[in-house]
Amino acid sequence: MAKRSFAEYVANTQVWKSVFRHGPPDNARNRAAVVAGNVFLHLHPIKLKKSGVQLGYTWCMGGLTFFVFLALTITGVLLMFYYRPTAEYAFNDIIALREHVPLGIMRELHRWGAHLMVITVWIHMFRVFMTGSYKPPREFNWGVGVILLTLTLLLSFTGYLLPWDQLAIWAITVGSNMAKATPFLGHGGPGAALAKIGDFVMVSDKNDVRFQLLGGRFVGEPALLRFYILHCVFIPIVVAVLIAVHFWRVRKDGGISAPL
Amino acid sequence: MKAVFNFLSQPQISFTMTIILFIVAIQKMEFFASKKFGWILLFGTLAFFGWGMTDSVFFGTMSWPDNIPIGILIAIVLWSTWFSLHKGVENDKRIAAGEPPLEGTPENREKVWAWPNLVYTELFAIIACTIFLVAWAIIFKAPLEEPANPTWAPNPAKAPWYFLGLQEMLVYFDPWMAGVVLPVLIIVGLVAIPYLDINPKGNGYYTFRERKFAISSFLFGWLVLWIFLIIVGTFLRGPNWTFYGPFEFWDHHKVVAENNINLSEIFWIKLFNTGLPKNIFLREIAGILLSVGYLFGSIPLITKFWGKRYLEGMGKVRYYLMIILMLTMFSLPIKMYLRWLINLKYIIFMPEFELNI
Numbered sequence: 001m002a003k004r005s006f007a008e009y010v011a012n013t014q015v016w017k018s019v020f021r022h023g024p025p026d027n028a029r030n031r032a033a034v035v036a037g038n039v040f041l042h043l044h045p046i047k048l049k050k051s052g053v054q055l056g057y058t059w060c061m062g063g064l065t066f067f068v069f070l071a072l073t074i075t076g077v078l079l080m081f082y083y084r085p086t087a088e089y090a091f092n093d094i095i096a097l098r099e100h101v102p103l104g105i106m107r108e109l110h111r112w113g114a115h116l117m118v119i120t121v122w123i124h125m126f127r128v129f130m131t132g133s134y135k136p137p138r139e140f141n142w143g144v145g146v147i148l149l150t151l152t153l154l155l156s157f158t159g160y161l162l163p164w165d166q167l168a169i170w171a172i173t174v175g176s177n178m179a180k181a182t183p184f185l186g187h188g189g190p191g192a193a194l195a196k197i198g199d200f201v202m203v204s205d206k207n208d209v210r211f212q213l214l215g216g217r218f219v220g221e222p223a224l225l226r227f228y229i230l231h232c233v234f235i236p237i238v239v240a241v242l243i244a245v246h247f248w249r250v251r252k253d254g255g256i257s258a259p260l
Numbered sequence: 261m262k263a264v265f266n267f268l269s270q271p272q273i274s275f276t277m278t279i280i281l282f283i284v285a286i287q288k289m290e291f292f293a294s295k296k297f298g299w300i301l302l303f304g305t306l307a308f309f310g311w312g313m314t315d316s317v318f319f320g321t322m323s324w325p326d327n328i329p330i331g332i333l334i335a336i337v338l339w340s341t342w343f344s345l346h347k348g349v350e351n352d353k354r355i356a357a358g359e360p361p362l363e364g365t366p367e368n369r370e371k372v373w374a375w376p377n378l379v380y381t382e383l384f385a386i387i388a389c390t391i392f393l394v395a396w397a398i399i400f401k402a403p404l405e406e407p408a409n410p411t412w413a414p415n416p417a418k419a420p421w422y423f424l425g426l427q428e429m430l431v432y433f434d435p436w437m438a439g440v441v442l443p444v445l446i447i448v449g450l451v452a453i454p455y456l457d458i459n460p461k462g463n464g465y466y467t468f469r470e471r472k473f474a475i476s477s478f479l480f481g482w483l484v485l486w487i488f489l490i491i492v493g494t495f496l497r498g499p500n501w502t503f504y505g506p507f508e509f510w511d512h513h514k515v516v517a518e519n520n521i522n523l524s525e526i527f528w529i530k531l532f533n534t535g536l537p538k539n540i541f542l543r544e545i546a547g548i549l550l551s552v553g554y555l556f557g558s559i560p561l562i563t564k565f566w567g568k569r570y571l572e573g574m575g576k577v578r579y580y581l582m583i584i585l586m587l588t589m590f591s592l593p594i595k596m597y598l599r600w601l602i603n604l605k606y607i608i609f610m611p612e613f614e615l616n617i
Binding site for chain 1: 328463
């Protein structure tokens with residue numbers, strides 16, 4: 001009897017077989033089984049056109065956007081262990097993170113990852129446009145993608161405030177001052193002055209959209225808490241749901257686009 | 261030499277040059293998508309940045325940690341634009357010769373297993389991305405400035421870099437346009453693209469000739485109005501949002517003459533030599549007529565001289581939506597040129613309703 005290698009021994013244990021219920025993916029049956037039987041890999045089709053796996057066609061940007069999103073989720077959760085979203089602690093917690101965690105690069109990974117995700121999602125959209133992949137039957141999924149792109153920007157924007165330094169609050173002040181100018185809904189926007197009953201001003205700086213966004217009239221502690229919750233909970237949940245829709249529709253609309 | 265670049269990068273000049281270059285590129289795509297031009301682009305950019313980095317001001321702006329993504333973005337945008345057009349032009353040649361596009365050859369239509377063909381590609385992409393990100397994180401510390409101080413604003417106070425195109429628009433439009441209406445219309449316009457572009461060709465492969473109009477309009481918005489304005493907002497705007505050349509020191513005391521005037525003043529005071537009328541609608545009549553005329557009155561003219569074949573092909577709803585979105589997009593360069601050429605501040609100036617255009 002030929003001597004069995006250690007790998008073969010492991011692959012025949014009950015433990016291994018309970019996890020991977022098929023043999024090595026070196027034949028057609030097992031290659032189908034490995035993709036279909038794995039909850040993560042089953043996002044893929046079992047077979048696809050050769051043009052759809054060529055880097056020169058796909059650029060991998062959509063997949064990398066998803067990967068960076070996962071990396072940001074993990075690094076973000078780790079950062080949450082060290083960070084308290086209050087005006088008193090926020091900045092000091094970031095300092096502490098820098099001073100007390102040796103060789104720590106979690107915040108760097110998170111910040112540069114956020115920038116990278118903005119870039120990859122833009123380039124993904126660019127590739128999809130240049131290959132005409134938004135054309136029927138993929139019109140709806142393009143729309144979902146545009147919403148995801150917008151949410152990516154909002155995720156990055158809400159996270160920008162959390163270090164609570166000068167860079168953060170003034171960038172958010174510039175950004176949220178736009179909300180003040182929303183037509184009819186912001187107190188500095190066109191039409192807001194028309195919404196008056198006698199002397200009672202309906203849209204003021206105490207109730208307009210900027211106030212709802214910041215929880216105040218300027219970027220203060222309530223804004224920090226709101227942005228924290230939007231950044232860590234609300235937008236990621238919406239994004240996760242839309243990613244599911246996006247991936248599902250990629251498959252249901254015929255997989256990665258190819259000439260008809 | 262540095263003075264020349266400082267001079268050329270003034271928005272008036274660099275924006276005009278970008279537009280001219282863009283139009284020439286669309287017309288002479290064969291050349292701009294060729295390998296030869298690809299090399300020129302690569303070495304030209306490398307040479308410029310390599311040389312620029314020897315200047316302390318240029319180096320300071322480029323190496324500020326939060327500006328690094330834009331350096332990466334510029335590199336990727338230049339490469340991706342050239343590469344996709346290169347592949348498009350190659351496919352156009354194949355199609356002209358009666359062959360299918362590269363993506364549609366019988367060989368590339370064959371089905372392959374996701375394992376290992378796709379899964380391994382993804383694995384390598386993930387590893388490469390991880391290495392890149394970790395290296396970036398080790399080399400560059402995440403920026404952290406002084407603790408937040410609501411009573412002292414830094415000058416300039418800049419939004420995150422991906423919004424600097426919008427912040428740059430604030431020079432030409434009020435916040436309700438630059439910060440609310442135009443961004444919303446960008447999103448609406450993007451979502452609407454598949455429903456407006458009913459050209460069945462170019463679905464699932466790179467091409468340029470088969471989708472010349474769609475690709476040109478998209479590239480104009482993406483490169484000229486988005487990426488270019490981000491670059492201006494990031495690298496060329498200093499204190500008080502004043503223009504500074506890439507090799508120019510940010511001198512806080514640089515004085516720029518502000519002598520912008522409103523259309524109503526040009527109309528009543530300069531043209532008719534009278535004061536501004538009391539009635540605000542009469543006062544702004546020229547601007548109102550001009551704006552309404554631009555957005556609606558111009559449509560029949562556009563249709564007559566240019567859009568007839570599109571109107572017939574697309575149907576009324578698609579056609580008019582497309583024209584209105586296009587007119588909105590072009591309102592930005594038009595407003596920019598009005599500012600530069602006749603120092604126009606507002607076309608309509610109604611502070612009574614906060615309605616300034």
